Amino acid sequence: MLHIIYLIAISAEAGSGALMAMRRKMDVFGVALVGTVTALGGGSVRDMLLGHFPLGWVQHPEYLLFTVGAALAAATAAQVLQRLKSAFLLLDALGLVAFSIIGCDVAAAAGVHVAVVVLMGMITGTAGGLLRDIVCNQVPLVLRRDLYATVALATGALYMAQLHYGVGRDVATLFALAAGFGLRLAALRMALALPVPGRGRPGALDAAGGEG
Numbered sequence: 001m002l003h004i005i006y007l008i009a010i011s012a013e014a015g016s017g018a019l020m021a022m023r024r025k026m027d028v029f030g031v032a033l034v035g036t037v038t039a040l041g042g043g044s045v046r047d048m049l050l051g052h053f054p055l056g057w058v059q060h061p062e063y064l065l066f067t068v069g070a071a072l073a074a075a076t077a078a079q080v081l082q083r084l085k086s087a088f089l090l091l092d093a094l095g096l097v098a099f100s101i102i103g104c105d106v107a108a109a110a111g112v113h114v115a116v117v118v119l120m121g122m123i124t125g126t127a128g129g130l131l132r133d134i135v136c137n138q139v140p141l142v143l144r145r146d147l148y149a150t151v152a153l154a155t156g157a158l159y160m161a162q163l164h165y166g167v168g169r170d171v172a173t174l175f176a177l178a179a180g181f182g183l184r185l186a187a188l189r190m191a192l193a194l195p196v197p198g199r200g201r202p203g204a205l206d207a208a209g210g211e212g
Contacts, residue, residue, distance in 0.1 A: 002102060002169075007066070009039075010095075015093070018072070021034040031071055042129075045124075073194050104120065125155070132144050154183060159172055
C-alpha cells in the first residue's frame with residue numbers, strides 16, 4: 001500500500017509544482033523541472049539527513065520519468081481548468097500528508113528515535129513544497145500562517161501512535177492519510193492558524209528595538 005501511496009504522492013506533488021510553474025508563466029522545461037523538484041525534493045532531503053545513499057530517484061530513475069509525465073499531464077489538464085489555485089491546494093494537501101506518512105515509515109525502518117521519525121515525516125512532506133516555492137520566487141507555504149508543517153507533524157504522530165498501539169499498517173496509513181488531508185482542508189477552509197507573536201500590538205517590535 002505504501003508504494004501505491006508513494007506513486008499518488010509524487011503525482012500530486014508533481015502536479016502542484018506544474019501548476020505553480022504555469023502560474024509563473026514558465027515554459028515546458030520549467031514545468032517539468034519544478035514538478036520533479038517538488039515531487040522528489042522532500043524524499044531527497046530526508047535520505048541525505050538519514051545517510052541513505054544512493055537517493056531513491058537515483059536508484060530508481062523511472063521515478064524521474066513518472067514525475068515528468070505527471071507534471072506535464074497536470075499542465076495539460078490545467079488548460080481546461082478554471083480554478084488553478086483550488087486544484088493546486090488540493091494536490092499539495094494530498095502530497096503533504098502522503099509524504100509525511102512515507103517519511104515516517106522510511107525513518108522508522110532506519111531505527112531512529114520516534115521523535116526523529118516524526119520529524120523526518122514532516123521534512124519529507126514539506127521540503128519538496130519549500131523547494132518549489134523558492135524556485136518559483138514565492139513565499140513558502142510552510143512559512144505562512146495557515147497550518148502546514150503542523151499538519152505534517154500531526155499526520156506523522158497519528159500514524160506512529162497507531163502503529164505503537166498495534167493498529168495494522170494499512171489501516172493506520174489510510175486513517176492518518178484521511179485525517180491529515182481533512183485537517184489541511186479544514187485549515188484552508190476555516191483559516192486555522194498558529195498564533196503570531198506580537199500580532200495585534202502595533203509598535204511592539206519597534207519597542208523591542210526595531211525601526212523608529
